[in-house]
Amino acid sequence: MQIREELARLAPELEQAQAAERGAASALEGAETAQSHWQQQWETFNHDVGAANQTVQVERARIEQLENQLRRLRAQRDRLDVERDALVAQETQGQLFELGERESQARSTAEELARSLAAALTDVQRLRGEQFAAEERLEGVRADRERARAEVMSVEALQRAALGQADARAGEWLRAAGLHSRPRVAEAIVVEAGYERAVETVLGDYLEAVCVDGLDELADSLGGIEGTNVVIFEHSAQGGVSADGSLASKVTGPDSVREWLASVRVAATLGEALVLRRSLQAGESVVTRSGEWLGRGWIRVARGGDDHAGVLEREQRLKTLRGEFAEAEARVRESEAALLASRTALSVAEGSRDTVQGRIQQAHRQHADLLGQLEASRARAQESTLRRERLEEESAEVAREIGGRSPP
Secondary structure, rough: HHHHHHHHHHHHHHHHHHHHHHHHHHHHHHHHHHHHHHHHHHHHHHHHHHHHHHHHHHHHHHHHHHHHHHHHHHHHHHHHHHHHHHHHOOOHHHHHHHHHHHHHHHHHHHHHHHHHHHHHHHHHHHHHHHHHHHHHHHHHHHHHHHHHHHHHHHHHHHHHHOOOOOOOOHHHHHHHHOOOOOOOOHHHHEOOOOOOOHHHHHHHHHOOOOOOEOOHOOOOOHHHHHOOOEEEEEOOOOOOOOOOOOOHEEEEHHHHHHHHHHOOOEOOHHHHHHHHHHOOOOOOOEEOOOOOOEEEOOOEEOOOOOOOOOOHHHHHHHHHHHHHHHHHHHHHHHHHHHHHHHHHHHHHHHHHHHHHHHHHHHHHHHHHHHHHHHHHHHHHHHHHHHHHHHEEEEEEEEHHHHHOOOOO
């Protein structure tokens, strides 16, 4: 009973407890539903937070990357600016102009030296021709001199024989007396052309006579003459001999010889001589141009092999030959001097040519060096210009990239 009462008393509490249980169960169900909703929201939030964090990390990484790229681009821009400034500094037109001027001057110098070398080569060729011509002239005049010398020696040998100069004993005495170099009468006189034969006929052996300054000086020496004949004339020309109409008028030379000829008249022909013979004074004679020699009571006609025939003509010929030899000798000396001068001039011209060749080689090397420098500088300038243009393009691109990638 008590239990029933207790049950009855507890029944409302049970109902209340059951109602509370049902309310709690409903509340639990609602809480569980809310918890499930909030769990879902939490998971969504966590997912969103994770996604946001991931986005933040990505953005931070992107920002860091952009900042790195920006620093790199700015550094690249600075490097490009420095390189561009360096290229601009290298591209100085003044240097190119100076090199151009130096190259032009070197080219002008080389061209001028080339003209000088051409002139020097022309001079060398001309002087070689002149030297060759001078050598030929010298050879020719030497040949002429040797021919003249041979002819002089030949005629002198004949003349010495004709004048007795080949007489050994006479020659020894003349050398001992100091007269060996004195002229003979044939050498000391000059005969008018056409009267040589007449003078040879009259003088005969006297043509071999030796001409001296004075006879008194030979007084002590005359005793030494043995085994030979010597004739001596004083070699004086005072012009005191009367020679009108005589053979002496046809002769120029020592008075002692002309006195000998003053007593001999001259006739053009033998008939004229025969007429003049009748009027001859004592000691006088007459001779024709052809050599007939007449006195008042005698006549001499020389048509045989007289050793003295032609002596005077030969002497005249010898004088002419000696003159020709002297002229030939002078021409040889002149030609030798001309050849020496030509060789000297050629040597100087060759020296000048060699000097110019050395200078032109140096000028060509200098011009080639400057031309190489100029072309290299121009190539570098062109390359620098192209590089600078590329740098400017790269700088512009970098600037655009910097502008497009700057972080907010």
